[in-house]
Structures are given as C-alpha cells and as structure tokens.
Amino acid sequence: YIQTNHSRIMSLRDGTKKMSKSDPSDHSRINITDDPELIYNKIRKAKTDSIGTIQCDQMRPEITNLIKIYAEFSGMRIPEIENKYRNKETTVFKDDLAKVIIDTIGVIGYKTLDLIEDEDKLKNILKEGAAEAREVAQANIDEMKRLMGFVV
Numbered sequence: 001y002i003q004t005n006h007s008r009i010m011s012l013r014d015g016t017k018k019m020s021k022s023d024p025s026d027h028s029r030i031n032i033t034d035d036p037e038l039i040y041n042k043i044r045k046a047k048t049d050s051i052g053t054i055q056c057d058q059m060r061p062e063i064t065n066l067i068k069i070y071a072e073f074s075g076m077r078i079p080e081i082e083n084k085y086r087n088k089e090t091t092v093f094k095d096d097l098a099k100v101i102i103d104t105i106g107v108i109g110y111k112t113l114d115l116i117e118d119e120d121k122l123k124n125i126l127k128e129g130a131a132e133a134r135e136v137a138q139a140n141i142d143e144m145k146r147l148m149g150f151v152v
Contacts, residue, residue, distance in 0.1 A: 015061030054085035
C-alpha cells in the first residue's frame with residue numbers, strides 16, 4: 001500500500017524538480033525494475049544538504065523530498081519520521097529509507113523482470129486481459145445502443 005498524501009515525488013538529484021523517467025540521470029529516480037542494490041545506491045547518493053538534521057523545511061527541498069518518500073512508503077507521518085531520526089545521521093535515515101523502498105518496490109521489480117523473461121506467460125496474460133476488455137466494452141456498447149433505442 002502506498003499513500004497518496006503528497007502531490008508528487010521529486011528528483012533524487014534536485015528536490016525542486018519532479019522525478020521523471022525523461023531525466024538524463026538514472027540516479028534521479030527509482031525505476032520499478034531497479035534491483036535492491038541499485039535502489040540502495042541511488043538513495044545513498046541522493047542529494048541532501050550539510051545541515052545534518054532530518055526535518056522538513058521548504059528551504060531544504062532534498063531532505064524534505066526524502067522524508068516525504070519515506071512517509072509514502074512506510075505509512076508513517078512526517079512528524080513521526082522527524083522524531084525517529086531527530087539525533088541520527090543522514091546516512092542512517094537513508095539506509096532505512098532504502099530498506100523501506102526495497103521492501104515495497106523490490107517485489108514488484110522481481111515480478112516485472114520475471115514476466116519480461118517469460119515471454120509466453122506475458123503474451124498469455126495480455127491475451128486474457130484483451131479478451132476481458134472486449135467483453136466489458138461489448139457490454140457497454142450494447143447498453144448504450146439499448147439506451148439510444150437501437151435493437152440489440
């Protein structure tokens with residue numbers, strides 16, 4: 001479960017820019033297919049400032065972004081996160097953030113890679129999904145025709 005309290009997740013390289021797959025730097029984002037080691041490295045290298053406290057502040061967009069990401073993935077509220085890491089190093093916070101992300105996305109990434117590697121299974125899933133979509137679409141079309149007075 002991922003909360004949706006925050007309107008957008010910002011870049012790991014620039015807390016003032018939206019996280020985007022079109023950013024030339026792969027280290028600016030977490031991809032669904034990133035393996036746990038890569039996620040860990042991206043979070044460890046995510047830009048922060050030299051202040052050293054884990055606290056949201058509009059003048060500190062990078063650490064604020066990481067705290068919001070932690071809140072989304074952990075289900076914790078921002079004040080709880082700030083209290084938990086009040087006297088801790090940024091590296092401790094980043095390590096824990098990476099673990100929380102890996103616990104959520106890691107499973108999805110492995111399943112995605114598994115599907116990509118098993119082409120027959122993927123084609124079968126797509127075929128079944130298309131058949132279901134056609135059924136639903138046909139039922140909707142039939143209902144619209146009925147409502148417009150066409151003979152169904």
